[in-house]
Amino acid sequence: MSGTQDRGEVPAARQGGQDAVQRPKLREVDFGPVENGVDYLRSVVSHLGWAKEPNPRDLKYAVLHLQAAVEVLLKARLQLEHWSLVFKDPGLATRQRFESGDFESCTTTAALARLKEIAGVAVDDKAAKSLAILAKWRNALQHYGLKAQSRAVEARAVQVLDFLLAFVHNQLMPALPEDQARHLDKELTYLRQQVLKVRTYSETRLKRLTGELAEHQARTVKCPQCGEWAVVVGEGWVRLSCRFCHTSWDDPAVLLIYYVLHHQVEPADVSEVCPACDEPGLLAGCTRIAAKPGDDVTLCFSCGTTFAELPATAEMWQVRGGSLADRQKLFGNGERRDAPGSDPSN
Numbered sequence: 083m084s085g086t087q088d089r090g091e092v093p094a095a096r097q098g099g100q101d102a103v104q105r106p107k108l109r110e111v112d113f114g115p116v117e118n119g120v121d122y123l124r125s126v127v128s129h130l131g132w133a134k135e136p137n138p139r140d141l142k143y144a145v146l147h148l149q150a151a152v153e154v155l156l157k158a159r160l161q162l163e164h165w166s167l168v169f170k171d172p173g174l175a176t177r178q179r180f181e182s183g184d185f186e187s188c189t190t191t192a193a194l195a196r197l198k199e200i201a202g203v204a205v206d207d208k209a210a211k212s213l214a215i216l217a218k219w220r221n222a223l224q225h226y227g228l229k230a231q232s233r234a235v236e237a238r239a240v241q242v243l244d245f246l247l248a249f250v251h252n253q254l255m256p257a258l259p260e261d262q263a264r265h266l267d268k269e270l271t272y273l274r275q276q277v278l279k280v281r282t283y284s285e286t287r288l289k290r291l292t293g294e295l296a297e298h299q300a301r302t303v304k305c306p307q308c309g310e311w312a313v314v315v316g317e318g319w320v321r322l323s324c325r326f327c328h329t330s331w332d333d334p335a336v337l338l339i340y341y342v343l344h345h346q347v348e349p350a351d352v353s354e355v356c357p358a359c360d361e362p363g364l365l366a367g368c369t370r371i372a373a374k375p376g377d378d379v380t381l382c383f384s385c386g387t388t389f390a391e392l393p394a395t396a397e398m399w400q401v402r403g404g405s406l407a408d409r410q411k412l413f414g415n416g417e418r419r420d421a422p423g424s425d426p427s428n
């Protein structure tokens with residue numbers, strides 16, 4: 083038994099003194115920007131839906147409105163610190179320009195940095211990554227159109243929605259007058275339920291996929307597009323695709339480039355040739371695989387061999403001089419097991 087019961091009672095009024103202590107010491111904000119931002123969120127969940135595949139138009143408005151919500155809500159929080167912080171250059175801010183809306187405002191990236199440095203509001207890496215990708219998608223839509231799989235948009239949108247709903251609740255709601263806060267709380271509850279439906283639907287598909295991919299964990303990497311553990315590499319020099327969102331890449335090297343860019347990893351060398359298969363598909367020391375999600379490994383996106391440690395350069399050249407069969411014997415015999423960690427203690 084959970085012990086929580088809804089007895090339908092009207093909650094007792096809180097003591098004014100305690101209330102004042104619990105609320106962060108923030109100046110009151112107009113409901114305007116918050117209501118505006120939350121209205122965009124309502125539009126996002128209605129476009130995403132959950133029981134049907136969103137059509138291209140739905141996805142377009144989901145992306146545009148989600149990005150609009152991000153901008154409005156982050157800036158609403160900045161305004162609680164000081165209105166000049168929403169200017170691109172706060173040094174040039176004037177009250178008159180702020181009130182007339184006649185100014186260039188800061189980017190999402192700058193807003194996030196200011197929130198962290200000035201307001202002490204930290205955004206976790208996962209949400210920050212999704213926010214960055216969302217901003218790119220919005221720019222793509224505005225300038226040349228967007229080519230993204232609906233499942234990728236949905237997965238990223240859910241991450242951003244999760245972040246924004248918590249952000250509104252924790253960072254903006256406490257600054258609102260009581261009656262507006264109560265109204266907003268109801269809105270947030272509704273939105274959370276809608277997001278949960280989208281998430282549950284996609285988690286069901288993900289669970290099914292996890293079963294399917296169980297035997298390939300040693301060569302399954304996180305998709306640069308949707309962020310799920312759903313790209314199985316090591317199929318040779320062929321087109322690769324995400325089993326979750328169906329985004330595809332021409333060959334292992336193209337995927338490798340997207341992987342480095344989107345996951346913001348720093349490989350020792352992106353164009354390394356794999357000692358096991360001789361293809362330029364090796365990502366050294368910075369790949370994460372589903373089998374060991376917490377460790378950086380060296381993985382060949384072409385043959386799928388993982389290397390505990392790359393052989394020393396001399397040994398590598400020696401091996402390259404040998405036949406493919408020799409190399410495969412040394413590095414995994416085509417079974418993609420961890421290569422024997424050579425110990426270059428020189």
Ligand SMILES: [Zn+2]
Pocket residue numbers: 234305306307308309310312324325326327328329
């Ligand atoms: Zn994907």
Ligand SMILES: [Zn+2]
Pocket residue numbers: 356357358359360361363382383384385386387
């Ligand atoms: Zn290889």
